[in-house]
Amino acid sequence: MQIEPFQIAVPDADIDDLRRRIRATRWAPATPSPAWQQGADSAWLRELAEYWAERFDWREAERRLNLQPQFLAEVDGQRVHFVHRRGVGPACYPLVVTHGWPGSFFEFHALLDRLCDPAAFGCDPADAFDVVVPSLPGFAFSLAPVEPGTSAFQVADLWASLMRGLGYEHFGAQGGDLGAGVSIALAARHRERVDGIHLNFLPSSYEPANGAAQTPLTPAEETYLREKNEWAALEGGYAHMHTTKPQTLAASLNDSPVGLAAWIGEKFRAWSDCDENVEQVFSKDELLTNISLYWHTQSIGSAIQMYWENRLQPMRFAEGQRVVPPVGFAHFPKEINHPPRTWLERTFDVVQWTDMPSGGHFAAMEKPDLLAAEIRKMFRKLRA
Template identity: 40%
Template structure:
């Protein structure tokens, strides 16, 4: 590759979301043709997403939801595209007015997107308007994972967590940040964990709100206290009765992809059937119109609609095959070494399991912050953006 080609590949281009009218028309047409299954024959979600939840979601989506919210919310923030390792990466980049703010790259997960982080932008970049001090400000970078949202789909194999982690370090280099921190939850926690273990130049510390090593090898973690035994039991419950989506996407993503690209109802049901805590909150939002924190009907549908309008269902599912499938590095091989940089961790009460401090300390010898939030669950930034921002300020304050 010539120097000119390299320069062209590294160009950062402004981006504006522009959804064609026929895409909105199609979204209006397809729900009317939905064929509903009969109601589940149990009184809980043990057979999957309940019919009453889906029909309430469908009714609101079809009659009250403003489909252009995705476009308007994202276009209110500075967005860009840059090609990294052959894939166009979309990202939101909001610089704080505080010039000495700490650069932070934050990674979403599945079934999330940058949508779930939008309400934490203000608290993180403009802390004085949200009860914190100017010294707590961040310059914020929110990339869309490859194949998610407005990032392009990889056309070749190999986009595992480590490759995405390397792409993020290249993105921060291109933005001119020679010292920065990283954060992630869900899949984003896996990317952030990999960044910490790879230790790219400039990365000063990481923070996650999902303990990735616990899923990889829960039997190796301490189990002598009530909290530790409860966490192990919660992981076992998830692995035996709550991770059907995980197994399908990690082993046969193309199969589920046909439904996710063809039916808005199938996409919505697949996306909200993640974990018991978040499902119950979403069900209450639509069935009872009772929002849990920031998890409102509109915010939930912003995320689902973004997946539909970008056709991200199949590509996002394939990312699980890359990251966690039978041939993925996470499934075997030599693990990456522990991070040598400071690690912060926050546990939220509604998470799939409540991580004990002992687990975080064993997983990360360089742990320098452990926080226990009072509210929130698996999608912490989405559900409780103010509490989430407070955790990040506390975790990264020693690194400023």
Template identity: 40%
Template sequence: MRPYRVEIPAEAIDDLRARLGQTRWPAETPDVGWSRGVPQTYLRDLVEYWRTEYDWRATEARINQYPQFMTNVDGANIHFLHVRSPEPDAVPMVITTGWPSSIIEYLDVIGPLTDPRAHGGDPKDAFHLVIPSLPGFGFSTPLTEHGWTVPRMSAVWAKFMAAVGYDRYIAQGADWGSFISLILAGVDPDHVLAAHVNFLVTPPTDASDLAGLSSEELALLDPYMLPAPGYMVEHATKPQTLSYSLTDSPVGQLAWYIEKFHQWSGADKSPEDVFDRDALLANVTLYWLTGTAGSAAHFYCDNAPFTRTSATPHPELAVAHEKFEAHRTFVAPLPPVTRPVGVALYPDDIMMPIRSYAERAFTDIVHWNKLERGGHFPALEAPDLFVEDLRAFRRALRTRQES
């Protein structure tokens, strides 16, 4: 373990601005909003702000106010924030995210989670936070090999948390981090106190699963029946081809990422309906300055069994049960999870879980919370709800321990 500070050379920032100023734009098209991707009018305005006003040094200072470290586990360089609570009874928690998010998403929630006393909360709800970046994401570079599957990452996370110095901790996750956290709880129950996720997929496995579902629950199955989205197919099958564009064109990378912040949130006209502009650019800039947009895409290829690239659309599913055929949509098997599980449901997320399906996989769901707003990036979109949900999960665990 060695201390780490973010110190991007000035030349890299100057190069980014120069590239932005030399963007080769495609021909204008009729205004169809976001239906065909990121509208050029919006993107041009955002790019100009990125080039002339956005201040990476301010972002850098925000990151550097927290203790950071770099370590190597099983050949992977892992960069992480490690912020200890002033409360003596705080519970350690490792927060793992995925794509296209980063440690940027959690900067606003570190204070309330580690020091609730100073932020209007109960000191009994305090956490010690460990916030790493996956191998090949952000400052967790360079990669020396492929094959970073979710099960492998879970095993590495167990070693990593032991190296950080925590014998018992909560595993919390979003996106890829949800899978990692749940598998970690399954394979290392002696050290994982509980798992909490704010993204849970519960696909049906056969037609009999549909019996007894309400109309509302049947509607939740719609996303599972759609063909795999384009970004996922490209990431999971030809990430190297995509890497050239993402690594050479900052505007190309910005458009590729910003589309997801719009689509996977409660945004309407633009992602800035719900996200701060500087926070969006901070996330994209981190990937650009570390040159990791390509290596992050490779994570999907390493984890193809967890992706929807082999899904077959079944639009008739909700009305014709007998036509249902099993398909592979996020159905890579999870190990048995005996530890307590918490689930946060944000209404604008990519897909929503069905509780009866979840209860088949997890025998001890102690927290199932439907939030009033938020999507796939809740710590950035709805930080107040994200913090309160985790505090509520902590209270549920405490009640369990005291009873």
């Protein structure tokens, strides 16, 4: 596997073009509805756009991103961008951490500090990790697949090859959102190498091996499935568009920075533990660093394409099939779904389950200390 160091360097012309486009925005007329009821609030969006065009310092964001050791590799014919951060400790354990949408590798910057150098945060250096954070195919600096069919299962195969190319025969995996699906697929397809996985989200397409036809649903499971369907009907329009007409949407989002900011920013507010004030948890600079990664790489279309692929290869398990590597699960209260432990135990060997005190969908950004502690706890027993 060929690996080369990588540094982000967006051309000045691209930054100038972005600012020009924002300043030329043709704003949609406001509707007579309460703020945020029908999507991104226009007043907030105008303020964010003005900041993006006039005050946001991409060069400073770029400098901070480049503090992480980044690389490009050809993995099974696919160009993969990844961060590879070595730990500080006596025996660092290898861990591959996978992001989702609308996040990116940037989600994990605070988490990486805590996983790679726990002693710097008053924790045991024996819990240090070597962490690999790849960008999903078609996200940021990982090229989009040239052929259809790259779902979470194929990404898991890529990650297994990447970890072997980096010298890690055995490793753990962690993820939320799309990254949870990739981590599950790693455990299901590469159980001889994956010691265990830790999740902070359960993919909505997951259907357990021992379904209700064999084992009646518990009351908690019935409530979960009903609430999941209700959420999909009221809040899941974005996902339906991603899974059915991604390229129609991409034509708009790839051309309009304000449209892109609305599509992504609204989710950071809706899915986080922010008490309806998104900037209580994420600064404008953090939001715009993540959004700018999509903009400057023109990757929004190829990123949401993965929803299409996952719809064609959902996270369903055959009768009698179980995932062998142990699973840990951190249940954050403001996550977008709330599966009961028994729903996972129909397929997984759940060895660690924690109901977290606070936090939402973007746990690595919202609550890096809490998430890092859970990950350390999970893999402490698997390091041997």
